Amino acid sequence: MSTQSDNIFQAIISHAKEYGFVFPSSEIYDGLSAVYDYGPNGSELKKNIRDYWWKSMTQMHDNIVGIDAAIFMHPTTWKASGHVDNFSxxxxxxxxxxxxxxxxxxxxxxxxxxxxxxxxxxxxxxxxxxxxxxxxxxxxxxxxxxxxxxxxxxxxxxxxxxFNLMFKTEFGAVASDNPDDNIVYLRPETAQGIFVNFLNVQKTARMKVPFGIAQTGKAFRNEIVARQFIFRMREFEQMEMQFFVRPGTEGEWYKYWKEARLQWHLGLGINPAKYRYHDHIKLAHYAKEACDIEFEFPIGFKEVEGIHSRSDFDLTQHQLYSKKKQNYFDNDIDPATGKPYGNYIPYVIETSIGLDRMFLLILSNSYEEEAIPKEDGTTDSRVVLRIPAKLAPNKLAILPLTKKDGLPEIATKLMDECKPYFKCFYEEKDAIGKRYRRQDAIGTPFCVTIDNQTPIDQTVTIRYRDTMQQERIPISQVKDLVLGMVM
RNA sequence: GCGGAAGUAGCUCAUUUGGUAGAGCGGUAGCCUUCCAAGCUUCAGGUGGCCAGUUCGAGCCUGGUCUUCCGCUCCA
Missing domain, CATH: 3.30.40.230 (Herpes Virus-1)
Incomplete structure (x- = not known):
């Protein structure tokens, strides 16, 4: 890691704190190692990333449905998954x-x-x-x-x-004579909540293989080394999708999702040169094929997302430990035999992305310290977050140029018109340049300014964050213009 | 966990050998301003990480402790 990129990483961490994106947890008590809180802008950005992922999975694929499983699970779950024995x-x-x-x-x-x-x-x-x-x-x-x-x-x-990977806690208010009776773990991955619900979901949502189950949620791991800001946290959030396929087709589906997931990232307009695949040579106990999607953070190329071909390992393990059949009956006709494919335990392709890592990715990719030449020959500077418009915490800042002449009233009316559709920010204090810079610093893609011409011809200037260019448009078009850019 | 460095206002930093803390930026309130951190004025904000010790007196010296950063170690 070079000193310069190290400085950029430090600057991003400071910026994240100063502008209400990420705070160290329990900071007034000197913090809690490798735990962080998301502030007002951070929680909006994080939610937008989560929603964008969720929509891309469940709304854009009619064969993927979502669930929201509990963090607590029966302790046998983790014996079956291998976490109790393999990760301590x-x-x-x-x-x-x-x-x-x-x-x-x-x-x-x-x-x-x-x-x-x-x-x-x-x-x-x-x-x-x-x-x-x-x-x-x-x-x-x-x-x-x-x-x-x-x-x-x-x-x-x-x-x-x-060394314990999993956090343990006690379940039930009454202590038992045998302490082992009461142990539950905070889940170290969300995937098992999907596997144990496989048949519930398949039957109630009437799903046919191939189909997927998506879930976002918190997971907990005791890391040996807790560093690198929100890249490595003890409490973090995963966005996982387990895709159930007919045995024998897992190879093609693995390829499909490996490609599809990279396209999801590139669809945000991020430079493809900052991404690369890392294929695993040494595989985890459950994996058949596995790769990471890595992103070039200021601290180097690091894993953001994993795509794993998990075979029928998990469902088979749960069948073994629970003694409940995890079979799926496939009615489709096998052209080789002319008969249905019949009963089998499906194979699984997993896509698993760290929401907090994706957040850090967006922040790292967006952060820029810019020098701006001024007319008088001097240079100005600005810090701008070029967050993709659809993920930005605020979509539109509404700024009356002055507090007089009825301009705030017009601005408030525009605010009321736009508010139901996307998040807006209103501000009437300080010079306009300062207000623009503040919006740049939190990544607001559009600002509209109401000036004295507005009451005359109902036009405003819209100013674009990335280019700092402005143009004059009718106030009546503002809502639809922004909506078109952020959907 | 080990080694190194550092903790003073929200941020960046001052306070020459020990004599009860200042600036810039930021924030707040107002004036003025018709488009990129402008100007003037107002106000707020620190038991100097914490605890002991030495001293008439400690932000400064000594010891301990906590936290953070860097390196090592580990990492499905």
Whole structure:
């Protein structure tokens, strides 16, 4: 990361706070690590992004429907999904070098130095201990083999501790004798709320494969390192769509959604050169094929969205753990046999985008510090957020040039006319130039100014944020003109 | 978690060796202004991150603590 892009990132964070987009959580108590709050402009922008996604999924696809599942889920959900076992890595620290290791990495690195037979025996033993979550046994394994820290060269280890990905809490007001009875997790992904409702949705909405279920909502993960502003948060919001397909067709649907999702991003008018795919080589336990859509943030190319071919892993797991059939009966005729495709567990293509990351993407892509040459030879500066008009917190600022001569009355009338259709901002104080700059700073795409000519011929000037150009139009056309640009 | 740096007004920063804090910008209210951060005036805003210690006296010295930033470590 260069110093310059680092400075831009810092400037964006400051700007976000100063103009009411993003505040550090609980700031008066010195903040809470990796948690942030969205302010007045931020919550509008975030909502607009969410709505834009939701509409593109559910309204623009007649084979995708939405749900809103609870954050709390039955704890067995997370055993079935693999989150309980696969995402709690045991860790160990060397007391001399202060280095922290994942226990499996430490033992595997040591095993690589051994002859083949000894190596395999050691790995086997480790895996059995891991499966039994026998931390004492793993520690003994490290001690018995005198495994050293590569930095300090000593065997002075702490006890093995578990790193928990999921937040745990207690369910029910009455304590149980067995504390495990009451544990629920805050969901680490929204996807499982879709999977456990697969048949409910399919039957009640009368959906036929291929079809999708969309959902937006909060998810929670204990990150090891909490940095990089809202890019990596402990509480964050996902926008996910799980698309259920006939087995054997998952390859073509994976390709379809991989392409469709990038087009969604480009449809916002963002420079294609700032995007790239990152295909996964090493796949998660549930994945068949997977890629990320990465965006060039000021901190480098980072993942915004993932497209995963999850096979029938999740539904099969839930069938296993719940003992409830998750079959779908496909009445369509298979041309190969002349008979219906019949019963099967559908395969799933997942598209999963981080709403907060998308927010940061829009902010990063929009932020610009501009130098403007003035007529007298000096230069002016402005900070402008070139937020796509359809996502901007405010669509239109209505500005009477002065507070006199009946101009505020005309402006208020225009405000009342436009308000039901899109978010407007009214301001009559300070010089017009200052008001324009304030709107630039929060990304308002259009300003109209009511001046002394307005009462005479019912025209106003409309000023465009990106070019700073203005033109004179009839006041009666303002609403439809803006509406046409923001829909 | 480890190492380094930094915490003074909403923001950016001053306050020469210890003597109870200032400026610019921003905000507020008004005047004047007919289109890009203009001018004049008004007002508000800080127990100097927090807690101890040294001292007659601490924003400044000492210790602790918290937070943030940078680097390392980890990352489905």
């Amino acid at each position: 890595d045991p860790m160990i620290d060397n007391k001399d070098s202060k280095k922290r290791y994942r226990v499996d990495h430490l033992i595997e690195a040591y095993a690589d130095t051994l002859p083949e037979a000894e190596k395999n025996a050691l790995i086997d033993e480790m895996q059995q201990l891991e499966a039994a979550t026998d931390y004492a046994g793993l520690k003994k394994l490290i001690d018995d083999h005198k495994i050293k820290c590569s930095v300090s060269g000593t065997t002075n280890w702490t006890e093995i501790r578990q």
